[in-house]
Amino acid sequence: AKETGSEWVQFFNENLNKRSVRRFEMRNKLATALENEEFYLEYQPLVDMHTNQWVGLEALVRWKSDVGKTPPDVFIPLAEETEIILPLGEWILKKACEFSNVLRQKQLPITISVNLSALQFSYPYLIQMIDTALEESEVSMSGIELEITESLLMNNEQEGVKLLDELRSKGIKVSIDDFGTGYSSLSYLKKFKVDKIKIDRSFVKDIPDGDDGTIAKIIIELAESLQMEVVAEGVETKAQEAFLTQEGCRIAQGYYYSKPLSEKEVLQTLETG
Ligand code: C2E
Ligand code: CA
Ligand code: CA
Ligand code: CA
Numbered sequence: 001a002k003e004t005g006s007e008w009v010q011f012f013n014e015n016l017n018k019r020s021v022r023r024f025e026m027r028n029k030l031a032t033a034l035e036n037e038e039f040y041l042e043y044q045p046l047v048d049m050h051t052n053q054w055v056g057l058e059a060l061v062r063w064k065s066d067v068g069k070t071p072p073d074v075f076i077p078l079a080e081e082t083e084i085i086l087p088l089g090e091w092i093l094k095k096a097c098e099f100s101n102v103l104r105q106k107q108l109p110i111t112i113s114v115n116l117s118a119l120q121f122s123y124p125y126l127i128q129m130i131d132t133a134l135e136e137s138e139v140s141m142s143g144i145e146l147e148i149t150e151s152l153l154m155n156n157e158q159e160g161v162k163l164l165d166e167l168r169s170k171g172i173k174v175s176i177d178d179f180g181t182g183y184s185s186l187s188y189l190k191k192f193k194v195d196k197i198k199i200d201r202s203f204v205k206d207i208p209d210g211d212d213g214t215i216a217k218i219i220i221e222l223a224e225s226l227q228m229e230v231v232a233e234g235v236e237t238k239a240q241e242a243f244l245t246q247e248g249c250r251i252a253q254g255y256y257y258s259k260p261l262s263e264k265e266v267l268q269t270l271e272t273g
């Protein structure tokens with residue numbers, strides 16, 4: 001049949017409808033996912049490229065329901081929109097604290113980084129949540145670090161400074177995640193005292209070709225001059241590792257070393273050395 005304009009409009013509307021129905025369904029499923037115990041955490045190691053030792057783990061949330069696995073890039077934004085991220089984020093922090101406790105009891109003192117969503121980053125909500133998680137899991141917060149994004153800081157400048165000070169006074173380290181992808185300004189890095197910068201995967205991807213090497217290099221230098229640690233994300237090849245270590249970056253995360261692992265896999269690897 002000849003495609004007329006109105007057929008296209010109809011096609012478009014139907015498609016839009018299907019999409020919004022799917023989103024609506026997903027929202028509903030998300031609302032009950034926590035009580036149905038459909039979430040779990042995986043942990044991806046942060047590796048010292050000089051020694052190949054694991055120096056940390058990043059907690060990454062997973063959602064498995066009766067329709068299968070939904071990736072966090074899809075459900076986290078939805079969880080933010082619906083504010084389900086608040087109880088979910090609390091659950092994630094608690095789980096990470098519990099696992100940190102397990103590691104400590106086994107004399108495997110490895111820090112766990114937990115991702116924070118913008119919605120969680122408000123005062124006094126965050127501090128209360130952390131205090132509760134600590135009390136319940138009887139863990140010291142020194143085993144936990146937090147990852148936040150640049151835009152989150154820019155949105156709440158004054159609260160941001162206050163919160164970071166308070167976290168720091170509790171001995172909690174904070175990293176800036178996906179560095180370079182937000183609307184970052186260098187002066188912010190001075191204002192907000194963070195401990196670590198994570199170079200976004202998009203700047204590691206094409207190393208050693210293209211311009212990515214240049215940006216990664218600049219971020220490494222920046223971190224060095226501000227006395228911050230620097231972590232490269234998404235390292236997948238030996239050539240990327242070679243470039244990054246030569247430029248002075250020592251810690252990396254990526255499929256070249258390990259994909260995100262279950263608690264069991266983490267323990268197996270750590271216990272067999
Ligand atoms: P992110 O915080 O930047 O996490 C790193 C993502 O890169 C993870 O995807 C990880 O599996 C993936 N990755 C690691 N190494 C490689 C690599 O070598 N190559 C490639 N292509 N990818 C790699 P994941 O687990 O799908 O998470 C996606 C995003 O969802 C995270 O990005 C984070 O923004 C969000 N997210 C995940 N877990 C949580 C959570 O517990 N809380 C919050 N608020 N957000 C989370
Ligand atoms: Ca992260
Ligand atoms: Ca990241
Ligand atoms: Ca990312």
